[in-house]
Amino acid sequence: MLLLCCITQLTAQAQFQDQKHTNIWYFGTAGLDFNSGKPVPLTNSAMDAFEGTASIADDQGNLLFYSDGTTVWNKQHQVMANGSGLLGHSSSAQSCLIVPKPGSKTIYYLFTTDNNGRSNGLRYSTIDMSRAGGLGEVTEKNILLYTPTAEKLTATLHQNKKDIWVVSHEYGSNTYYSYLVTENGIKTVATKSSIGNTIPSDLNGVSAIGCMKISPDGSKIAVTNFIGNSVQIFAFDKTTGMLLSLPSLSSSVSLPVGTSPYGVEFSPDNTKLYVTVDAGTRLIQYDLSSNLEATIIASRREVAQINLNSSTRYVGNSLQLGPDGKIYVAKVTNTHIGVINNPNAAGAAINYVDNGVDLGGRKSQMGLPAFIQSYFSYSYDVKYTLNCFGQPSHFSFDAPPWEQPTFMQWDFGDPASGANNTSSNLSASHNFSAPGTYTVTFTRHINNKTETYAITFQIQAPPVVDLGPERKICPGASVTLGATIANANYTWSTGATSPTITTSTPGTYWVDVKVGNCTTRATVKVSHLPLPVVNLGPDKELCQGDVLGLNAFNQGTTYRWQDGSTDATFRVTSPGTYRVEVTNAEGCTVVDEINIKYNDLPVVNLGPDKDICANTTITLDATQSGMTYRWQDGSTAPTFTVRAPGKYSVTLTNSKGCSATGSININHLPLPVVNLGRDTTLCTGETLLLNATFPNSTYLWQDGSTSPTFTVKESGTYWVDVTNEFGCTVRDQIWVPYLVRPTIFLGNDTTLCYGDTLVIGRELPGGVKYKWQDGSTEAKLTVTKPGVYKLSAYNQHCEANDEIRIKFKDCVGGLFVPNIITPNGDGLNDVFFVHGLMEDNWELKIYSRWGKEVYRANNYKNDWAPPAAAGTGVYFYHLTHPATGRTYKGSLEVVF
Known part of the structure; x- marks a missing residue:
């Protein structure tokens, strides 16, 4: 009789079989879903893996994650958080293997191998599926176990049906490392087995290539030797993790298979071994059931040809047992994979189909996903979970799903349950009718025989427990x-x-x-129970004169303040600690208190009211340390400049936020009235009287004089300060510029010959206006007849006058020498032209007013004119005819 806990599973022989961890495969660029009982292609893989991969599903067969040894993808086919940069290699035959942490529903270990025996060796990373909203996260990465390692990696269940052995092969030796994974993590001290052939180290590392598998029952382990062209097979001790010789085999025996063995797998019943050879193009079978060396070697047979699409011969193709009991064969660069439909059979009866599974357009490469081989083992025994009376207990029979009995039935040994006492399902639940001892029997008819299994146990009555009401x-x-x-x-x-x-x-x-x-x-x-809601607020600092109302009101409550008063409110006018107790109808009391401090107000003093002159300003200063300011107009400076009469105020606020206001009245005194008039322009020689007279006033002019009047005689700025009896001063000023009268000179009276013309006048600068006696307004006038010629010139309102008398005479038969020329380039009187000068040998000398000779001509041509730079002036001439001795002397005025 078994007396067992009502909530504990009583058998552990088949811990994994009701889980569906192997139902989702990802490899190459392809995927397969076995949840329906047969492989259905998946075309959503984010991976492109050339060799080994690993994938795992949850207990319901839903994808968790998959990997090629360098990257981890989550169930949404995205790179998992921290899931890149793993130090495995996507071109390693068995690049990675996923192992769940025993006793945990969320922690998984991902073991990785480097390729060609390189230095990254065997490592593991930890994945926590509770992270990233259930998508998982790699929480520790690339923890080194040892280096170098071959590309071989497999795992099986420990003898205790709970822990897991992970086995690898050291590169360059014949040593195998077995690491135990327990509920406490990975034991980093490995069990080492030195047995069989040594994997030699070679320059290219190709001797590291090949696969390793443990049989589903965990009793045997097989290793392909790619360089040695053989397969080694050993016993495996699930208790110690040691590799041992099979009873009839020596430790060094290798099974010859042909050239370049690569993939390896056991049949579900552990009696057959399959190997791919010759670059993955041939499938070899061994029968292991005899455990005799010669018999096993003699059982070798080629059971299938594997046809590849690619003309390139790669090193091989992987084999992997599936959850449906069939073995699947990778086909490099192919959109199909092969399938061994009856792997427990011998020879051609295995029913190998070369293009057995269509990958939906995706491609297989050399690898298939690796799994814990115990996932494919069955105990052929009853397993059950017993519960106490009142809850159903659960029963199942651990056998492969592809085995179909012709009859099966559970008898729960509980006749009182009536029709519920039996069930014809592989898995069943039963709610026992009463506490007591029961024997449950499972019967099945299969392969023309009847099998019966029985267990006896006790269903206990649970204790009656009541913690009472809320x-x-x-x-x-x-x-x-x-x-x-x-x-x-x-x-x-x-x-x-x-x-x-x-x-x-x-x-x-x-x-x-x-x-x-x-x-x-x-x-x-x-x-x-509900408490009164009481919040008197944080401690406060108030200003002198402030009043604070405290309110503790709650419906249906009573109050007690620190002074014994019982109102809901309290009025604070002085510093201190104020406390209130508020009690509701249920008797729950809440106490709150608040500390009140009073701060001093600023002292503001702008001084007494002030009288100021209307044209002056005054600055009010309220400066005090640590204050802010606000004047009546909103300005915030510590000072304020007053420009108009009125009432002015300022509010000072100290660092505690306390404010006080002060004010002052400003009155204006009357001003004297002063007006010197507008700026005035005078002409040379004129004067202007300035008058600043105002009653009861004193005066100060720009030159220091103090008379009420001042006479202007020259150009300049003139000002006066007038101060009345209130001491208020007003200044006024005036600008008086002088204009220079135009300077005009028409020359001395002169006599011309009849028929001559004379131009008088000249263009003056500065916009001067002209008016001649005949009303003309040009700057120059051409004279052709005798008379008195008068010119008035105006510079704004300043006027100048001049006149000239011109006579004419008959000059026939003689010379006429002019006494004025105007060499201004207008073609009139521009040169010293002597009328009647017919001979060509007259000699002319011209002297300046200081007697310096400025011109000489021995044969004068009536063409002399002084340069413009010489300017207006008087010259003297000496005109001589050497042949006759005739001589003329006189003065000549030159006007420009």
């Missing part, structure tokens, strides 16, 4: 919860193991009460 307490109070039952063990939600616990924290509390093998859980809720 407990409501005031916050801060406590309550004791108890569930005392004789001979019981207790486990509270708090971790306590006593019959009672005391708590003041609201929440839902439970206790598991165990009597014998049955446990009952009772639950009770502890909640807080």
Whole structure:
């Protein structure tokens, strides 16, 4: 009889078989889904792996993640958080292997191998599927176990049906490393087995190539030797992790298979071994059932040709047992893979189909996903989970899903349950009708024989536990919860193991009460009664004169303040600590208090009211350390400049936020009235009288004189300060410029010959205007007849006058020498032209007014004119005819 805990699974022989970890495959660029019982192609892979891969699904057959040894992709086919940069290699035959941490639903280890025996060796990374919203995260990465390693990696269940052995092969030796994975993690000290042939080190590392598999029952291990053209086979000790010789084989025996063996796999019943050889183009089978060396070697047969699309011969193709009991064959660069439909059979009966599974347009490469080989082992025994009376217990038979009995039935040994006492399903549940001892029998008819399995156990009655109704307490109070039952063990939600616990924290509390093998859980809720809501606010600092109202009002409550008063409100007018107790109808009391401090107000003094002259300003200064300012106009400087009469105020606020205001009245005194008039322009020789007279005033002019008047005689700026009897001063000023009268000179009176013309006048600068006696307004006038010629010239309003008398005479038969010329380039009187000068040998000398000779001509041609730079002036001439001795002397005026 088995007396077992009602919540514990009683057998562990087939811990993995009801899980569907192997139902999703990703390899090459392809994928397969086995959840329907047969492989269905998946075309959503984000991976392009040339050799080994690994993938894993959850207990329901849903994808968790997959990898090529360098990258991890989550179930959404995205790179997992921290999932890149792994130090495996996508061109390693068995690049990676996924191992769940025993006892955990979320932690997985990903083991990786480098290719060609390189230095990255065997490493592992940890994946936590509780991270990233259930998409997983690599939480530690590339932890080195040893280096160098060959490309071989496999795993199986420990003898205890709980822990897992991970086995690899050291590169360059004959040593195998077995690492144990337990609920405490990975034991980094490996079990080492030195057995069989040495993998030699070579320059290119090709001797590291090949695969290794453990049989589904964990009893044997097979290793392909790519360079040695052989397969080694050993026994495996699931307790110690050691590789041992098979009973009839020596440790050095290798099974010859042909050239370049690569992929290797055991049949589901552990009796057949399959190997791919000759660059993955041929499939070899061995029969291991005899355990005799010669018989095993003699059983070698080529059972299939593997046809590849590519003309390139790669090193080989992997083999992998599937959850449907068939073995699948990778086909490099092919959109199909091969399938061994009956791997337990011998020879041609295996029913190999070369293009057995269509990959939906995606491609296989050399590798297929690696799994823990125990996933494919079956115990052929009853497994069950027993519960206490009142809850259903669960029963199942651990056999391959492809085995189809002609009859199967459960008999629960519980006639009182009526028709529910039997079930014809492979897995069944039963709710026993009463506590007691029962024998459950499972019967199946298969392969023309009847198999019967029986187990006996006890269904116990659970203890009756009641923690009572919901407990409501005031916050801060406590309550004791108890569930005392004789001979019981207790486990509270708090971790306590006593019959009672005391708590003041609201929440839902439970206790598991165990009597014998049955446990009952009772639950009770502890909640807080409502408290009055009291918040007098944070401590405050007030300003002198402030009043603060405190309000503790709650509906249906009573109050008690620090002074014993019982109103809902309290009026604060002085510093101190104020405290109130508020009690509601349920008797729950809340206490709150507040500290009140009073701060001094600023002192503001702008001085007494002031009288100022209307044309002056005054600056009001309110400066004090640590203050801010606000004047009546909103300005915030510490000073304010007054320009108009009125009332002015400022508010000072100190660092505590306390404010005070001060003010001042500003009055204006009357000003004297002063007006010297507008700026005035005078002509040379004129004067202007300035008058600043105002009653009861004194005067100060720009030159220091103090008379009420001032006479202007020259150009300049003139000002006066007039101060009245109130001491108020007003200044006025005037600008008086002088204009220079135009300078005009028409020359001395002169006599011309009849028929001559004379141009008088000249163009003056500065916009001068002209008016001649005949009304003409040009600057020059051409004279052709005798008379008195008058010119008035105007510079703005300043006038100048001149006149000239011109006579004419008859000059026939003689010379006429002019006494004025105007060499200004206008073609009139421009040169010294002597009328009647017919001979060509007259000699002319011209002298300046200082007697310096400025011109000489021995044969004068009537063409002399002084340069413009010489300017207006008087010259003297000496005209001589050497032949006759005639001589003329006189003065000549030159006007430009």
